[in-house]
Amino acid sequence: MLKINNVGKSYGPFKVLKDIDLEVADGEFLAIMGPSGSGKSTLINILGLLDQDYTGEYLLNDKSYKDTSDNLLSRIRGDQLGFVFQNFKLLTTYNVYENIEVPLVYSKTEQHNKHERVEDVIEKVGLSGKEKHRPSELSGGQQQRVAIARAIVNRPKLIIADEPTGALDSKTSTEIMDIFTKLNQDGTTIIMVTHDEEVAKYAMRTVYIRDGKLYHDAKDVFKND
Amino acid sequence: MIDKILIAFKSIGKNKNRNFLTMLGIIIGIACVIAILAVGDGFTKTMTKGMGTHNDKGRVTISFQASSYDDTTSGFTQNDVSTLEKVSGVDHVKLDSSNTEANAKIQYKTKHESTSLNKSPKHLNLYKGVGTSIDNSDMSNIFISHDLASRIFKDESALNKPLIIEGNVFIIRGIYNISDFNYRPDIYVSKDVFKQLFANQITQDIARIYVKPDVNKKSVGKRAVDQMKKFGEDKQMGHYEVSNPDQISKTFTKMLNYVTYFVALVAGISLLIAGIGVMNVMYITVSERRKEIGIRRAFGATSSDIRSQFLIESVVLCVIGGLIGILCGYGLVAIINAFLPFKAIVTGYSLAISLSVSTAVGLIFGFIPSNKAAKSPLVGLLKEE
Ligand SMILES: Nc1ncnc2c1ncn2[C@@H]1O[C@H](COP(=O)(O)OP(=O)(O)O)[C@@H](O)[C@H]1O
Numbered sequence: 044m045l046k047i048n049n050v051g052k053s054y055g056p057f058k059v060l061k062d063i064d065l066e067v068a069d070g071e072f073l074a075i076m077g078p079s080g081s082g083k084s085t086l087i088n089i090l091g092l093l094d095q096d097y098t099g100e101y102l103l104n105d106k107s108y109k110d111t112s113d114n115l116l117s118r119i120r121g122d123q124l125g126f127v128f129q130n131f132k133l134l135t136t137y138n139v140y141e142n143i144e145v146p147l148v149y150s151k152t153e154q155h156n157k158h159e160r161v162e163d164v165i166e167k168v169g170l171s172g173k174e175k176h177r178p179s180e181l182s183g184g185q186q187q188r189v190a191i192a193r194a195i196v197n198r199p200k201l202i203i204a205d206e207p208t209g210a211l212d213s214k215t216s217t218e219i220m221d222i223f224t225k226l227n228q229d230g231t232t233i234i235m236v237t238h239d240e241e242v243a244k245y246a247m248r249t250v251y252i253r254d255g256k257l258y259h260d261a262k263d264v265f266k267n268d
Numbered sequence: 269m270i271d272k273i274l275i276a277f278k279s280i281g282k283n284k285n286r287n288f289l290t291m292l293g294i295i296i297g298i299a300c301v302i303a304i305l306a307v308g309d310g311f312t313k314t315m316t317k318g319m320g321t322h323n324d325k326g327r328v329t330i331s332f333q334a335s336s337y338d339d340t341t342s343g344f345t346q347n348d349v350s351t352l353e354k355v356s357g358v359d360h361v362k363l364d365s366s367n368t369e370a371n372a373k374i375q376y377k378t379k380h381e382s383t384s385l386n387k388s389p390k391h392l393n394l395y396k397g398v399g400t401s402i403d404n405s406d407m408s409n410i411f412i413s414h415d416l417a418s419r420i421f422k423d424e425s426a427l428n429k430p431l432i433i434e435g436n437v438f439i440i441r442g443i444y445n446i447s448d449f450n451y452r453p454d455i456y457v458s459k460d461v462f463k464q465l466f467a468n469q470i471t472q473d474i475a476r477i478y479v480k481p482d483v484n485k486k487s488v489g490k491r492a493v494d495q496m497k498k499f500g501e502d503k504q505m506g507h508y509e510v511s512n513p514d515q516i517s518k519t520f521t522k523m524l525n526y527v528t529y530f531v532a533l534v535a536g537i538s539l540l541i542a543g544i545g546v547m548n549v550m551y552i553t554v555s556e557r558r559k560e561i562g563i564r565r566a567f568g569a570t571s572s573d574i575r576s577q578f579l580i581e582s583v584v585l586c587v588i589g590g591l592i593g594i595l596c597g598y599g600l601v602a603i604i605n606a607f608l609p610f611k612a613i614v615t616g617y618s619l620a621i622s623l624s625v626s627t628a629v630g631l632i633f634g635f636i637p638s639n640k641a642a643k644s645p646l647v648g649l650l651k652e653e
């Protein structure tokens with residue numbers, strides 16, 4: 044699915060990411076763990092083609108998008124990627140249906156298919172009947188379901204989730220992780236950032252970031268101390 | 269496109285009060301635009317309609333305009349009449365005068381002055397003195413204006429005093445007021461006196477050309493003017509032109525122009541202020557919705573999608589204001605019509621102009637904020653909460 048070699052990123056003299064190598068196979072479910080401020084969001088923003096300002100090489104499906112125009116990047120994000128952000132990032136003035144519809148506004152999906160698609164994913168995440176509700180009328184778990192529905196409405200091959208259970212209690216987290224597991228079983232590749240061990244267990248594989256360095260094995264994380 | 273307009277409506281609806289205040293300037297501006305165009309169109313329509321039905325059928329008028337205001341003698345001569353009557357299509361020509369007033373030197377004791385003078389109207393309300401008109405029975409009687417009386421006679425009563433006009437002695441029998449609305453000369457004399465002493469002053473500056481049946485008036489008028497430019501006896505003193513018999517008096521046209529300029533100024537200023545308001549409100553909207561922009565960009569919106577979203581919003585805002593402005597414009601036109609001597613009319617053309625102007629305001633003043641929204645770096649946008 045994707046491969047990065049020697050990827051680095053700095054804010055001025057401050058190196059957020061240092062020489063990162065990582066490969067994610069099609070259909071994989073990868074967890075990225077690390078303390079806050081370690082560079083997890085920075086890394087997945089690069090993976091999600093949201094941030095082009097990095098050094099090193101990043102291949103998504105064997106293609107580099109380093110010199111791709113902003114317009115084309117937008118299209119690729121819309122067609123191939125699905126984001127679940129920290130703190131849901133829903134549009135508070137839009138209802139559930141309208142929030143989930145956002146990616147379809149910019150896709151080439153036929154108008155008559157759009158409604159079907161939205162209803163389909165609403166059912167998938169278990170929010171049937173809540174279409175007209177505003178995010179503020181929903182619980183945290185339900186808001187995260189809206190965010191997931193929005194991420195999958197365009198049927199992306201890769202879902203990038205940044206602390207999807209960060210704001211949820213453990214019971215709700217389990218429900219959300221069940222949805223992710225189901226999506227993964229249906230063939231979607233998932234990269235998920237978390238700092239919760241329990242949540243990371245749902246992934247097939249976990250990598251660790253600390254101070255901008257990536258470790259493939261938990262044993263190595265504190266080796267250099 | 270339609271779904272994008274719906275999004276714009278929705279976003280505008282979220283902030284009704286703020287957006288209504290922004291629209292106010294556009295409403296006023298567009299209402300003024302409608303009013304200006306309605307007055308202009310109504311004026312033109314009245315003029316053109318008048319031309320068709322005017323009793324000027326079968327004749328065309330050409331006038332002579334002296335290049336110097338002091339020149340009271342040049343105009344059409346009998347020779348000019350012969351020249352004009354030779355123009356093809358012309359049946360016969362009559363001369364007339366646009367100005368029936370004369371100028372006269374007057375004297376009382378040691379005071380000299382030059383004033384305007386005319387023959388007495390049939391009925392005049394006097395401020396002092398008796399009678400309503402000067403008939404030919406006593407040729408030495410005159411009426412003078414209150415202004416002239418106070419200039420010449422100061423505190424003395426002018427009534428029954430003698431006044432010397434061009435060497436002849438007259439007796440002041442009445443004094444009248446001149447109001448701002450009703451122009452009058454300073455002295456009225458009897459008809460016969462005017463004819464004998466002053467008629468020669470009245471220049472024949474209008475030639476009414478009666479055309480033969482089935483001849484195009486317009487081309488005859490043009491040929492006549494061309495002939496006069498070549499052979500007119502006073503061609504050095506001024507110029508000839510075909511005059512529009514339906515011309516509403518010059519002062520009225522002038523007044524109308526001033527009103528139009530004033531209203532245009534109001535329209536321009538309110539549209540400018542409105543535009544700045546739109547720009548401001550769009551800036552606020554853009555900065556309030558950085559999170560929304562980030563979300564849309566992450567889910568496939570290109571920067572031009574974002575630009576067009578905010579541009580459409582700005583245009584929709586202005587067009588709604590424009591539509592309300594058009595309604596207010598109808599109201600304004602109704603009020604104006606209560607004061608105008610002709611009927612101002614709102615045409616489809618002026619509706620189109622109004623909508624184009626509102627769209628343009630939205631595009632022009634929404635452009636910079638929309639561009640700012642489109643160009644914001646994505647990672648920063650997504651950090652917003
Ligand atoms: N725009 C920025 N300018 C400077 N430093 C930044 C900026 N964004 C993030 N950082 C820093 O980069 C580090 C990693 O941030 P982030 O990737 O968000 O961490 P995480 O998601 O792991 O909590 C943090 O120390 C943060 O302060």
Ligand SMILES: [Mg+2]
Nearest residue numbers: 083084129205
């Ligand atoms: Mg983070």
